[in-house]
Amino acid sequence: MKTTRAPAPRPYRSYVYAYPHKTAYRELADPPELAALWAGEPKDALSLYAHVPFCEVRCGFCNLFTRIGAPGELTTRYLDALDRQATAVREALGDGEPVRFATAAFGGGTPTFLTAAELERLCDIAERRMGADLRAVPLSVETSPATATADRLAVLAGRGATRLSIGVQSFVEAEARAAVRPQRRADVEAALGRIRDTGVPVLNIDLIYGIDGQTEESWRLSLDAALAWRPEELYLYPLYVRPLTGLGRTPPEDDREWDERRLRLYRYGRDHLLAHGYEQVSMRMFRRRDAAPLGPDDHACQTDGMIGLGCGARSYTSALHYSFDYAVDMREIRSIIDAYTETGDFSRARVGRWVDAGEARRRHLLQSLLQAEGMPVAGYEERFGSSPFADFPEELGRFEALGWLDGEAPEGLLRLSPEGLAHSDGLGPELFSPGVRAAMAAYEPK
Template identity: 75%
Template sequence: MTVTAAPPVARPPRPYQHYVYAYPHKTAYRELTHRPRLADVWAGESRQALSFYAHIPFCEVRCGFCNLFTRVGAPEGLTGRYLDALDRQATAVREALGDDPPARFANAAFGGGTPTFLEAAELARLCDIAERRMGVDLRAIPLSVEASPATATADRLAVLAERGATRLSLGVQSFVEAEARSAVRPQRRADVEAALARVREARIPVLNIDLIYGIDGQTAASWRSSLDAALAWRPEEIYLYPLYVRPLTGLGRHADPAVADRAWDEARLSRYREGRDHLLANGYTQASMRMFRRADAPEQGPDDYACQTDGMIGLGCGARSYTSSLHYSFDYAVGMREIRGIIDAYTAMEDFGGAVHGRAVDRDEARRRHLLQSLLQARGLAVADYRLRFGSAPHEDFPAELATLADRGWLADAGPEWLRLSPEGLAHSDAVGPGFFSPAVRAAMAAYDPR
C-alpha cells in the first residue's frame, strides 16, 4: 500500500510586516519628472473638508527604533529658516488652492519629528502660518500635536493650549528606565511623570500616551508596570506600538535579520494581547490594533489617519499631500546625512508651486486605500459606503484576499453590511494590510534603495 504524505501545513504569515498608516507607502513614491503645478493638481478637487498637516523634522534625540524623517538637533538659525520655507510653501499652496470655492479644513495636526522641539515663540509662528497663510481655524477644529517628555515644557504647552490644541500625544514608550535605555530612548521616569503633570495642568482636552512592546528585556511584568503607570494618568487615549527594527535606525545597525525570528513575533503578540486585555478591562475601547480610547473621552475626528475624502494638505519637507488622483511630497530618507541634505534643500527652496515626488493613485489603488483605512479600524468597513463610492462590493474586487483572511479566521461574522476583522485579525493588522498592496506598489517598495 502506498502511503501519501500529507501536504505541509502552510505557516501563517509573520504578524509584523508593515504598519499601514498611509497607502501607498512613501517608499513607493518617485520623483515626478514633469513637476505638475499645484494649481493643476488641485483643479476640480473637493476642498470642503481638508486635513492639514505640518511636519517639523527635528528631535532632541533619535530613538533607536525611529525611522521617521527627522534630524537630531538644529544648528543656529535652522529652525527659523525652516519656518521661513514653511511660510513660503504655505503661501504657494494657498494660492494654488484658490478661492472658488474657498478651502475649508476639518482637522489639523503638527507632527514630526517633534513639533515641540520648536521654542514657544516658534510654535506660535507655526500656528500663525497655519491660520494666516492657509486659513486653518485652529480653534474651531481638532488639532493634534506630538511631543516628547523633554520638550513638553510649560511655555510650549501654554502656546498650544491657547491656540486651540485639542490633543497632545506624548511619546513615552516605556516607564521602565532600563527598557527606555534599551530602545535608545534614555529618560528618567521622574521626568516623564513631570511632563505628564504639565500636560494635565495645561488642560488640553485629550492626552495620548504612546507605549512600545517588544523591547529587549521587556517581560509581562514590566509591560504591566508601564501600562499601569500610564493608566494612573487616565489618558483619554493610549497607543500600543509593536517594536520594529528598521534598516538604518539605531537598533537596525546592530540587528541580525536571522535573529528576528518567530520567537520574537510570539513575544510581541503576547505583549499585545496582554496590553489589549488590560486596557479593555480598565474602561478603554479599541479603535484599531494600536489605538485605545477611554470610553468617556471626546472624539477627535478620524482614527489612525482614516481620512476617506482623500484631501490633505501637508506642509514641510516630510509631509504628504493627498488629492483623489495624486499623493505627493518631497524626497524621503532615513539616514542622517541624507535627511540633513533634504532639509537644507527645502530651506533654500523658493518655488513651491509644483509637486516634486509622489505617486499617481488610480481607481484600483483608491479601492485598496479605502479598504485598508477602513478594514484596519476595529469598526470595520461599511459595505454600502464602499459600493456607493466605487460601484462594486469589496468581495467582488478582492475575492482572493478576503477569502484568505476568512480561512485564517481573521474576519468576524459581522453580517452582509459590514466587513470587520476578528480579534485575531485585528491583532495581525500588520500582516493583513500588506496583503492588499497592489503588485505595482509592492514592486516600487522593493526597488526603493534605503538611504
C-alpha cells in the first residue's frame, strides 16, 4: 500500500453522520417524482425517520434544524403537513411489492416537545399512513429533561418505543450554562427516573466534552452521574462551535489548544467507560456489554431505503439523497417550517444530491470504517467488484502512515486503531470526494 507522510488533519473538523453532507445538497433542476425514484428500490427493509423541528430552548452549540417554541397552532399545522407528506410518500412507494419497515425513529429538534395527544398522532401517521408496525420494530425517540414528562413517555412506551435518548450534555450546572443549556441537575435526574419507570429497554444518555471550564474532574463527575443510571448506551460528543449558533457568536478559543483538550477528555471518557463495562461501537457510541442491541448502530441511517418525513428529514435511495431546504439561522428556519406547513404537493424531490457509483463507494467505506468493528474487505469487493485499497490508495495509505489503521486486525478486516477512532472527525472528511468538498465550500450558511 502506498504511504505518505503528509501532516495529520486536525482531529475535530466535522461530525460525519451523513454522506454526502447536507450542505452539498442543492435545488434539483428537474425535480423527479418520488414514484419514479422508488420504482426500482428494495422496499422490504426500509428505515423510517420523522423529524419534529421544535425545542423549548436552543442550546448554544446546536446547529440542528429546529426552532424555539411553536406559536398558535403551528404544531397542528406541522402534523397536518406531515400527514400529507406521509400519504404522498406511501402512494409513491406503490403496492407492486411488499413494503416493510425494519426500523423507526423520531428525532428533531425534540419530538417530546409535542403533547401526549400530538405524539399519539405522530405514531398514527407512522402506522396508518406509512404502514410501519411500531410495536414490531426498534423505535428510537429523542427527548430532553424538560419535556420527558410522564404522560408523553407513557405514550411512547405504549406505542412500542424500544429506545429513549436524552440529551443531558453535562450534569454540572455551571457547564450546562456555559453551553447555553440552562438546566438543574435535580430536573435531569428526575427525568431519568421517569424514563426508567417506563420500562423502555434502552436508555441512551448524550454527554458533551470540551465545554468551557470543563476539567477531567468535572468530566468524570458527569460520566459517573450517567453511569449511576446504568444506561444501555452512552454517546460522548465533542463540542463544536458552528456559525450562526449561540456559541458561534463568541470569540473562538485557540483551536490547537482546544483540539488537545478535547482529545484528552475524549480519551479519559473512553477509558472510563471501557473500565466500567462498556464496549466502544464508534468514536461516539458506547454500549453496555451486557445489554442486547435492539436497534441499528451509528451508521444505520446511511443505508439506502431511508424514508424521512418532516422538513428537516433526509431520504435515501440508491441514486438520490433528498430533503427540503436547510438553515441554521432562526429566521430562516421559521420561514422553511412555515413553507413546509403550507405545502400541498409532496410528490417530488426538490432538494438533494445525486449519488453515483464513486460516491456510493466512498459512502460505504465511510459508514463502515468509522465503526469500531471495521469493514470486511470481502464484503466491499463483493458489492463493488473492486478493492478499497485500489479505489482509495492515497487515503488509506495516509491513514496507515498516521497509525490510524489497526495493524493487528484479522486478515481481511479493515479496521481503525484506537487512535484512528479518536480522530474519526478528522479522518472522515478526508474521504469526501472533490465534488462534495466543492459543493460544501460553496454553500452559504443561512
